[in-house]
Amino acid sequence: MNEEISRRLREAAEEHRPDRARIVARLEQRTVAPAVGHRRPFIALPGRRAALAAFATAGILATGGLAVANIVAGPAPPPRPTAPVVPPATSPTPSPGSHPSSTAPSSASPAPSLGSSAPGTAPSASASSSRPTPQAGGRVRNGPVWSEGALDGHSTIYWAQSNLVLGVTQPLTSLTVEMRVAQTGAVRNTGNWRTLPADDFDVTVQESEGVLVYRWVLKPGRTVPPGQHEFASQYNHATGVRVTSGDTYRVDAQASGGAFALRGTFAPAR
Template sequence: MDETRLRRELRDAALAHRPDHARILARVERGMADPAPAPRRRTPTGTRRRWTVAVAVTAAVAGVVGIAGLAATTLGDRPAAPATALPAPGPAARAAGTVDPGSNRWWAQGDLALTTESPVSGLTVEVRVARTPGVVSTGHWQTRPTGDFTVTVTERPDALVYRWTLRPGRDVPPGPHVFAAQYNHAEGTRDPSADTYTAVLTGADGGVTTLRGAFGR
């Protein structure tokens, strides 16, 4: 058999071979335990050359198969990176709380000016009027249709809490909106610095924006 054909057959055999890793490991362990073999008779030059070629080809193929198997095992065992879901951005909006210029020495109105720059599918507005002497609720209103909101006024020891909640199925279009809380107070100039507001807006995609602030003249 010529050398070219021998190389081809050895290569084909090596590529088709599926090594039994457990059996190979057992043979290596036995070989390490057995004593070194006695010197062997010298092999003729031609046979030795063919044997060297066969060993080289087999080792090369085994090396390629081994590297590929190691790479496949390493990549296959690597855990997948967990997916992180980022929250959707909330609706763009801004707010400011002021005491209405029409307020007087006995009565006042806190105006929350809310400007939305995109449609809002969920909205809760809360205005807290601090319990200073003589504070009593006298009413409320908003520029959006009355039927769009559920409105409550809760009397607490430290504040009157006015709350507007957008009804399900309604929305707030882009633009300026006003929510007003009205109340009586003791005669004189009332300090509104303890009055606060909170507005929570929800977009159609579920993103949430929260605005907080205080009132001032």
């Protein structure tokens, strides 16, 4: 664009032909004019007017060209931000032998068969239900006295203990407790005890007619207070579970209301 303007200016300057006669006449007129008078407005010479017009045209063309160039080109747009490149998510490859988190190895164990129990644990209810149902040994009551007999749960296949619980609601002035353990083979006395004071009773143990008899007799002048008391006989026996069907007990008591007698049997161990 600047080269085009320069070229046109040169061509205009070369084509211009100044009017020399007119220029000389103007100079002579100014020389002979009176010193004082109205100054006439300055009239630009044709050559100067052409030069000024050329320079003005060149300036307008240059300014317009630059403006057009700026309008056409316009401000450079700001650089567009580049979106960050995110690598695609990949699932970790499980190592051999590992388990995914969504699944877990089954920990269910086969249910134990009925009637069996792990070492050191109590047998299940189904196993204990195999014991025979007690047919005897229920509670017996008569007046102010009641009694209940059963084989102790700690009995073994070699040794047993027969327990008799005695309940009293009135003081007893006389009491005799007798346990009869059937001789089923190798039955031998190993001891006895009671929860009442030992000095209050005379105790005997003897075998008679195939029965081992334990007897506690309250000494004269002693009394049995109201409450729950216990008597026990201990003995060895032939190997095996103790059968209590032939074992019995007898209680004879005296209170202010009269004499009371109870008879019963021993339930198997629970």
